[in-house]
Amino acid sequence: MRIGIVCPYSFDVPGGVQNHVMDLAEALIGLGHQVSVLAPADEDSELPAYVVPAGRAVPLPYNGSVARIAFGPVSTARVRRWIIRGDFDVLHVHEPLTLSLSMLAVLSARGPVVATFHTAMTRSRVLSAAQGALRIVLERITARIAVSALARKVQVEHLDGGAVEIPNGVTVRKYAGVDPLPGWPGECAPGVGGSIGFLGRFTEARKGFPILRDAFVELARQRPGLRLLVAGPGDPDDLYGRFPADLRERVDFLGRVSEADKARMLRSVHLYVAPNTGGESFGMILTEALAAGTTVVASDLDAFRRVLDQGRAGCLFPNGDAVALRTILGELLDDPVRRAALTACGDQVVAGFDWPVVARRVVEVYAAAIEATDGRVIDQEWVGLG
Template identity: 25%
Template sequence: MKIAHITHTFPPYEAGTGRVCYYNALELARLGHDVTVFTSNHPPGEYEYPPEMTVKRLPTPMRLGNAPLMPGIVSQTRGFDIFHLHHPFIFGAELTRIASTLWRTPFVMTHHNDLITEGSRARQVMFDTYTPFSRTFSAGQASKYCVVSMDHAENCNLTPVYARNWDDVVEIPNGMDTAHFHAGIDTEFLYEKYADQGLTKDTPVVLLVAALDSAHTFKGVYTLIDSFAHLANKDALLMVVGDGDLRPTYQAYAQERGLGGRAIFPGKVPHEHLGAYYTLASVAVLPSTPPESFGMVLIEAQACGTPVIGSDIPGVRSVVEDGVTGYHVRPSDPKMLAEKIDMLLSDPVRAEQMGQAGLEMVFERYAWKSIAKKLEATYESVLASK
C-alpha cells in the first residue's frame, strides 16, 4: 500500500503525537509498504530519518500554537491509497478532508487527545467553536477511527462521532520501542553525571518525562512539585526530563517550594538514553489532567521494569493496572500522589514486583511491530470496502 501519514508534530519536536506517528510509519514501512509522512518544517533545520520511510516537511506560512497551516497537504498527496490523519490538527484535518475528496482517497484517523481549552477566553471560544465544526466537516468523515483506548473513546470530544457507528472504531494503542526500552539498561553514566547533585545508588528517584512547553501544561508538573512537600521520604530526588518554554518557570517553582538541590531538570534527553533514566528511577509518574489520553511515558517506564503512578483519567488509567503495575491517583491531588510515592519508596520488594508485572504486561500489549500489523489490517479493511 502507498500510505500517507499527516501530523502536526514530528521529531525532532518531542511530543506524543509525533512520536506515535514516527513509529506507526516506520513499522508499516518495515512491513513493506510505501510510507510518506507529511508534517511541518518546524523546528527548522535538516534532520535525518530512517531510510525505510519518506518524511516531507512542508512549508508553513502560519501557525496557531502547535497547529501549522500546510497547504501542501492537498497538492502533494495525490496518488496515495490511503491517508492516516493524526488528530487534533486544526487546518490539517480540514485540508486532509479536502484532499480525500479531491483525490478520492479514504482516510483513517487517530484522535490522540482533545484540544486544550485552558488559557485565554478567546482560545476557549475558538476551540469550542472548532470542535463541533470538525466533528461534521473533517473528523466525522473518516472511514475508520483508531482510538488509543476504548476508555478514552467513550469519554472524549469525539464520542458523539464514534457513537454513530462503533463498528468503525478500532482500538489501536500507542506503543513503545523495545530496542530502547527494556530491562537491564546500564545507568552508571547517570550516577557520574549527577553525582554533584547528590545522586547515589541509594537515592530514591521520582521521575517525570514530559514536554515542558505551553502546549503541554496538562502534564501535572506543578502537582508533582507540590507533592514533595507531603513526602515522608525526605531523601527522594525529583527528576523532570524534558524541555520547552516553561522549563525555567517549573525550575523556579521547585525552588520556591523548597526543593533546592532535590530537583533536577536535565532538559531534553536523546531518545537512545531515555531508557537509562527510566531504569534509574524508583518510580515514574504521570500526574496529568485531561486532555491527556494515554501516557506513552508510562509504558516506556514499565518496559524498563519501573513501577508507575498515573492519573485516574480516561485513557491514562488503562495503561496502569492499579495495585498490580503501579497506582492510580486523583488528578491535581499532590497529597494523594505523595502517599502513593511513599508507598513504593518504603516497600522496595513490592515496587520490584510491580515493576516486573508492568514489564511483562507492556511487552505483551504494546510492541510497535504488533501495533503496525493492526494498522495494516485496518487499512486493508477500508480499501476492501472502497
C-alpha cells in the first residue's frame, strides 16, 4: 500500500504528534508498506529518509501551548506536488482542523483521506463558531481516527461525527532494556534515597511542574538522598531558581533530550511523575515510562486514568494536590514490592500500545477508507488557498 502521511507541526521541534507520525511511519514500513511523510521542516534539517520537508514553520498559540505550522500559497504548492508525485492509495492527515499542511492536504486530496484527531478540547467556542467554514474540510475526510475517548468526544460534540478510537502507540523495544544514565537511579533505601523524574516544559502551566516541585521540596527535607531528574526545554538558571538553594545540588537538568536519551532518562529513575493539570487527550509519556519499566505516578486526569488502567498500572493522585503527591511518592519509594507490582501490570498494559499492534489497526482503517471510495478519484480543480 502506498501511504502518504501529513504532520501539521514542525519536525524541527520535538512534540507528541511529531513522534506519533514518525513511529507510525516506521511501523508501517516494518509491515511492508511504502510511506512518505510531509511535514514542516527546514530543507537542511536532518530527517529520516521517508520525510519530505515542506519548509520553515511559524509559531502559533494552540491548546495552551505553541504549535509550529506551515500555511499559505507556498505550502499549498508543495502539498500539491507531493500528492501528485506520491500517487498514494490513501492519505493520512493529522489534526486537519488547524491551519496547517494537514488542512491543505485534505483540500488538495483526490482519493481516500483518513484523519487522526489528537486534541481533547471538548468545549471549544472556536470549533463551534467555525463549524460552517470547516465543513468543507470534514466532508473530504473519508474516515476518522481519535487517539483517545476524549479526542473522540470532540468529534461527537462539535463535529457531527464519530471516529474509530485507536490509541497512540509506543515502540516498546526502544525503551525496554536500555541502560540508565551514569550514576542513576542510585540507592532507594527506606526513608533515605530514591530518584524521581519529570520530562516536559517546566514553564508550561498545564504540565504541572510547580506541583511536583512543591512535593519534592518537602519530601527532600525528609529524605537526604532523594534526587530529581528533569528533562525538557528551558533555561537551567530558571529551573534551579525555583528550588531552595540547599536543595539545588539534588536536582539534575538534562535540557532537551534526543529520543534515545529520553529512553535512558526514563530508565534512570525509580518513579516517573506526570503532574499535568489538564489539556491532555492521551498521555504518551506514560506509555513510554511504562515501556521503560519505570513506576508511574500521575495526576488523576481522565486521559491518564485510561492509560494506567484506572490506577492498576500506575499510581494516581488528585489533580493539583502537592501534599497527596508527596505522600504517594514517599510511600512508593519505601515499598519496592508495590513498585514491582505496578510495573508488572504496566508491562501487560503497554503491550497493547506497542506500535506494530497499533499500526495494524490503522491499516484496517485505511482498507475501509479505500473500500468506501471504491478507488474513485475526485476529478476537480485544485482548491486554491492563499
